[in-house]
Amino acid sequence: MTVKSTARARKKAAPGVPDNLQAGKDAPAELIQLLTPEGERVEHPDYPLAIEADELRSLYRDLVLVRRFDAEATALQRQGELGLWASLLGQEAAQVGSGRAMREKDYAFPTYREHGVAWCRGVDPLNLLGMFRGVNHGGWDPNEKNFHLYTIVIGSQTLHATGYAMGITKDSAEDAVIAYFGDGASSQGDVNEAFTFASVYNAPVVFFCQNNQWAISEPTTNQTKIPLYRRASGFGFPGVRVDGNDVLACLAVTRWALDRARNGGGPVLIEAFTYRMGAHTTSDDPTRYRAAEETESWRAKDPISRLKTYLEREGLADEDFFAAIDAESETLGLRVREGVRSMPDPDPTLIFDHVYAEPHALVTEERAEYVAYAESFEGGE
Amino acid sequence: MSKLTMSKAINEGLRNCLETDPKTLIMGEDVGKLGGVFRVTDGLQKDFGEDRVIDTPLAESGIVGTAIGLALRGYRPIVEIQFDGFVYPAFDQIVTQLAKMHARALGHVKMPITIRIPYAGGIGAVEHHSESHEAYFAHTAGLRVVTPSNPDDAYWMLRQSVESDDPVIFLEPKARYWDKAEISAAPALDLHTAKVVRSGTDLTLLAYGPMVKVCLEVAAAAEEDGRHLEVVDLRSLSPVDFDTLEASVKRTGRAIVVHEAPVFMGMGAELAARLTERCFYHLEAPVLRVGGYHAPYPPSRVEEQYLPDLDRVLDAVDRALAY
Structure with a gap:
């Protein structure tokens, strides 16, 4: 009887865990949280976080600017300036928290939705928009900010991250790697192979799964019968579920996991429990497969408003601060709009550039044929 | 229907x-x-x-x-x-x-x-x-x-x-x-049979999938210049209905394969080789190919230049007829 009631009490204390993930399982999922949806600061014995007001304000700034950038990109897609956009709306805390936990020499391997992580790494937001506009397939040097190119094929990058981490070990370096992926990707063979390699080679890689509840139209229950973070134990490393809408918890847990990895502790799986507030991409229509009430219930857990509430209540930021962030947000929006609209179409010979690192006779020949063909039109039409 | x-x-x-x-x-x-x-x-x-x-x-x-x-x-x-x-x-x-x-x-x-x-x-x-x-x-x-x-x-x-x-x-x-x-009431053809979708006498365009429409537009444009192009829709890529293809190419004496996939080691290579074997004494020109380049499929803002279109196929038609 005692056990039963304890379990029930613990279940109550784990907000946001759907019943269908808990049903029939012996232990409810524990959700690491340092800032409640109501903006209350709570402590967790395993993940202490000493944080100054400056850093809190700076996290808030990142969250707001990342959301603004994302909103601009969605609008630019609607205006025809971008072919597609994959919005991060709702996942700002998971991305900013984990992104800010990284050190300069750490390396991130993103999916195609990690705009917030890119921001934290210092990648120019305009660089992210090239592939969505259709002028390139990447558009930045991954080694400049240790932020790899976006990967569209689901889960592939988790193996690249693991291999990169294996290299760190071989170099006896103290860097660490984050592999980003989603709840859908957890079903892919590549992701499970990455878990195996990381475990066997004790690679310094943190698997950061943003469980945003939906793989396009499929709920997480189509991918797993247990909470995703528990998958880690079968591979031989720890798994943690963190409130993905709590930037402080994401920061603390990721910092812990990265430090553990860089000190020889091996991989960790972090499941950031969050929600994709928008469509999968601008091509998607979520009204076909999920209820508006569900989305609304997650709106109450918004990652930005809870931090704002906390900052205001504790007197850590004043009106001037919020006004300054709003102004900066406007400036960013303007820069993104103008930047995208003035982004030139590439020269078609781009098709042949960089196919190989060394000259390749067939590409050279086809390029020459193309140029001659294109020139045959000039002045002729 | x-x-x-x-x-x-x-x-x-x-x-x-x-x-x-x-x-x-x-x-x-x-x-x-x-x-x-x-x-x-x-x-x-x-x-x-x-x-x-x-x-x-x-x-x-x-x-x-x-x-x-x-x-x-x-x-x-x-x-x-x-x-x-x-x-x-x-x-x-x-x-x-x-x-x-x-x-x-x-x-x-x-x-x-x-x-x-x-x-x-x-x-x-x-x-x-x-x-x-x-x-x-x-x-x-x-x-x-x-x-x-x-x-x-x-x-x-x-x-x-x-x-x-x-x-x-x-x-x-x-x-x-x-x-x-x-949609017709019954299938006109077996799954693996090719179809002549436009009759012509001067040259055969061989296409499938998305490029059939482009080739029909090419044939219509060529007609205005007095060139009568035949268009064959392969429909099946394995097996290929070589009998239908051979009959067409023997009638016209010229063939161009058009596909979006890269030309190098593409379907066109196999079609050109087999048709050359089957129609050698009927051919007035080598079998030409129009397709994608030996490069990753490009970003969308330049895909028009990558994909075969009316002009690129007509350019190949000119070359084939020049032999």
Whole structure:
């Protein structure tokens, strides 16, 4: 009887865990949280976080600017300036928290939705928009900010991250790697192979799964019968579920996991429990497969408003601060709009550039044929 | 049947399969409630249930691998791969297992699996959403490979593919999903028969899938210059109906193969080689090829320059006729 009631009490204390993930399982999922949806600061014995007001304000700034950038990109897609956009709306805390936990020499391997992580790494937001506009397939040097190119094929990058981490070990370096992926990707063979390699080679890689509840139209229950973070134990490393809408918890847990990895502790799986507030991409229509009430219930857990509430209540930021962030947000929006609209179409010979690192006779020949063909039109039409 | 888009025609074809054969199943990502990202399976889960129209986990190798198991158990799975570029995780299962199973079992097991893949470009998509990989599949013995160019063929070829006891790679030209046409009451042709879609005397354009429409436009434009081009829609890429192709090329004496896939080691190479063998003394010019370049499919803002179009095919027509 005692056990039963304890379990029930613990279940109550784990907000946001759907019943269908808990049903029939012996232990409810524990959700690491340092800032409640109501903006209350709570402590967790395993993940202490000493944080100054400056850093809190700076996290808030990142969250707001990342959301603004994302909103601009969605609008630019609607205006025809971008072919597609994959919005991060709702996942700002998971991305900013984990992104800010990284050190300069750490390396991130993103999916195609990690705009917030890119921001934290210092990648120019305009660089992210090239592939969505259709002028390139990447558009930045991954080694400049240790932020790899976006990967569209689901889960592939988790193996690249693991291999990169294996290299760190071989170099006896103290860097660490984050592999980003989603709840859908957890079903892919590549992701499970990455878990195996990381475990066997004790690679310094943190698997950061943003469980945003939906793989396009499929709920997480189509991918797993247990909470995703528990998958880690079968591979031989720890798994943690963190409130993905709590930037402080994401920061603390990721910092812990990265430090553990860089000190020889091996991989960790972090499941950031969050929600994709928008469509999968601008091509998607979520009204076909999920209820508006569900989305609304997650709106109450918004990652930005809870931090704002906390900052205001504790007197850590004043009106001037919020006004300054709003102004900066406007400036960013303007820069993104103008930047995208003035982004030139590439020269078609781009098709042949960089196919190989060394000259390749067939590409050279086809390029020459193309140029001659294109020139045959000039002045002729 | 009334006029249908290709997307709707395939939807109707799938519905017919589910209605007529209780062993048929649809498996894929987002094929249920969403009805597929192109709405090809729209409404099917609602009408046939989650047991027959299955939203699978996000794992292509898993989808094809379990379809093989279901086929061993007597089912007839119809698999959807969401986009061309996402088939590669399943490539191992398709090439090493699915394609060889019947031969390895000395004919004792059949693999009646249809794998539907939206392929080819022209819709302004991001990376991995516009590729033409038919040559990989056609190169693999044990797979049948077909691709319709219009709604009527899409409907009937889908039904014929599902009825086949062999694995069929069913390539759907996504840029043609919204083209509309009348669906005939009965199939005019066998699944693997090519079709002369326009008669001509001067040159034969050989195309399939998305490029048939382009070649018909080329033929119409050439007609204005007094050039009578024949257009043949291959429809099937493995096997290829070489008899129909040979007859056409012997009539016209010239042939150009047009496809979106890279020319190097593409379908055009095989067609040119075989037609040269079969029609050597009838040919007035070498068999030419127009297609993609030996480069990754480019970003969408330059895909127009990458894809064969009216001008590029007409340029090849000029060259062929100049011999």
